[in-house]
Amino acid sequence: MRALVTGGAGYIGSHMVRTLLDAGHDVTVLDDLSTGHRDAVANEARFVQGDVADSSEVLALLRDAKTDAIFHFAAKSRVEESVTDPRRYFQGNLTATLGLLEATLDAKVGAFVLSSTAAVYGTPDEVPIDEEHPKRPVNPYGETKLAIERALEAYGRAYGLRWSSLRYFNAAGAYHQVGLGERHSPETHLLPIILDVARGKRPAINVYGTTWPTPDGTCIRDYIHVRDLCDAHLGAVDFLRKGGESGAFNLGTGRGHSVREVIDAARRVTGHAIPVVEAPTRAGDPAILVAKVERAARILGFQAKRSNLEEIVADAWAFMR
Ligand SMILES: NC(=O)c1ccc[n+]([C@@H]2O[C@H](COP(=O)([O-])OP(=O)(O)OC[C@H]3O[C@@H](n4cnc5c(N)ncnc54)[C@H](O)[C@@H]3O)[C@@H](O)[C@H]2O)c1
Numbered sequence: 001m002r003a004l005v006t007g008g009a010g011y012i013g014s015h016m017v018r019t020l021l022d023a024g025h026d027v028t029v030l031d032d033l034s035t036g037h038r039d040a041v042a043n044e045a046r047f048v049q050g051d052v053a054d055s056s057e058v059l060a061l062l063r064d065a066k067t068d069a070i071f072h073f074a075a076k077s078r079v080e081e082s083v084t085d086p087r088r089y090f091q092g093n094l095t096a097t098l099g100l101l102e103a104t105l106d107a108k109v110g111a112f113v114l115s116s117t118a119a120v121y122g123t124p125d126e127v128p129i130d131e132e133h134p135k136r137p138v139n140p141y142g143e144t145k146l147a148i149e150r151a152l153e154a155y156g157r158a159y160g161l162r163w164s165s166l167r168y169f170n171a172a173g174a175y176h177q178v179g180l181g182e183r184h185s186p187e188t189h190l191l192p193i194i195l196d197v198a199r200g201k202r203p204a205i206n207v208y209g210t211t212w213p214t215p216d217g218t219c220i221r222d223y224i225h226v227r228d229l230c231d232a233h234l235g236a237v238d239f240l241r242k243g244g245e246s247g248a249f250n251l252g253t254g255r256g257h258s259v260r261e262v263i264d265a266a267r268r269v270t271g272h273a274i275p276v277v278e279a280p281t282r283a284g285d286p287a288i289l290v291a292k293v294e295r296a297a298r299i300l301g302f303q304a305k306r307s308n309l310e311e312i313v314a315d316a317w318a319f320m321r
């Protein structure tokens with residue numbers, strides 16, 4: 001397969017590039033390096049610096065590379081920033097992706113895999129959340145991803161676009177053995193911030209809320225190892241290329257961990273005390289997000305293999321050190 005990975009210099013995209021290369025595929029990366037790192041892109045991949053919104057450049061690239069499948073990771077993804085600077089999200093995610101889809105249709109690319117998110121659901125009525133749960137995003141980031149999903153549905157029906165939308169829950173962990181891991185700046189994600197405390201870069205971890213309606217009062221999330229996520233993408237594209245139906249899939253483990261559980265796991269892995277500061281709640285945080293993962297298991301044959309919490313934390317820690 002000849003794959004285009006947009007956002008392939010970012011956290012999850014760079015792991016996808018490695019996964020595709022290891023499976024014997026040909027990879028081109030398109031990334032504007034707005035939040036990614038050139039040195040995260042494997043040498044065996046072709047790298048093009050550019051914006052996915054630039055339909056004519058992308059069309060030329062797709063034709064030149066004879067692309068069979070697109071993995072679309074490129075996006076802005078800081079939830080809080082999407083509230084304070086929504087145009088960056090409607091432009092950078094929705095408008096940019098519509099530009100990419102123009103080129104995708106014109107080049108007749110056979111499969112399109114979107115990085116979607118649990119944020120399309122908003123505050124859930126019930127957990128675990130299945131794919132049919134009502135979609136009521138509570139921030140512009142989730143709104144833009146939902147709007148992109150709706151465009152995929154309509155383009156599929158009208159123009160025959162074949163797509164898969166993968167709704168990730170919380171991506172974490174690293175492929176430290178090949179030098180890959182999470183390097184956001186600024187970092188907003190829980191685990192890398194906790195590990196920054198362990199390596200002395202921050203004094204303490206702020207826990208956003210301790211009176212949530214959960215057993216220990218802190219928020220619960222479904223953490224999935226970034227390498228398991230990448231394996232699921234291979235399953236999704238394989239399914240599409242064999243004639244499988246377009247659609248959306250949750251990617252998680254079906255198990256939730258509280259913020260305190262993640263901190264405790266990091267204490268065990270790092271041997272560091274990791275001081276905690278009890279802080280006010282963060283805008284837009286639902287108490288509990290846990291995926292129902294039966295659909296991806298049944299249809300894509302997906303099974304998380306590396307996503308127990310200790311392993312996720314240990315891999316992220318090995319990368320950081
Ligand atoms: N990290 C998570 O827990 C999580 C959860 C759910 C969904 N997602 C989605 O997964 C995808 C990847 O997330 P990530 O954490 O790796 O983010 P990231 O910021 O590390 O990677 C995004 C990459 O896209 C590039 N990019 C952004 N806009 C671009 C554009 N217009 N043209 C070309 N390149 C562009 C950036 O330079 C960066 O390399 C995103 O779509 C995100 O919304 C992530």
Ligand SMILES: O=c1ccn([C@@H]2O[C@H](COP(=O)(O)OP(=O)(O)O[C@H]3O[C@H](CO)[C@@H](O)[C@H](O)[C@H]3O)[C@@H](O)[C@H]2O)c(=O)[nH]1
Pocket residue numbers: 077079117118119168169170171188189190191193205206207208209219220221259282285289
């Ligand atoms: O310093 C911190 C950082 C986070 N948290 C908490 O830790 C949990 C996880 O937070 P974070 O790592 O920021 O992830 P989420 O806010 O759950 O969002 C991630 O997971 C979503 C899907 O579940 C995706 O949509 C988003 O893109 C992705 O950033 C939340 O309860 C936060 O309140 C803290 O208590 N302290």
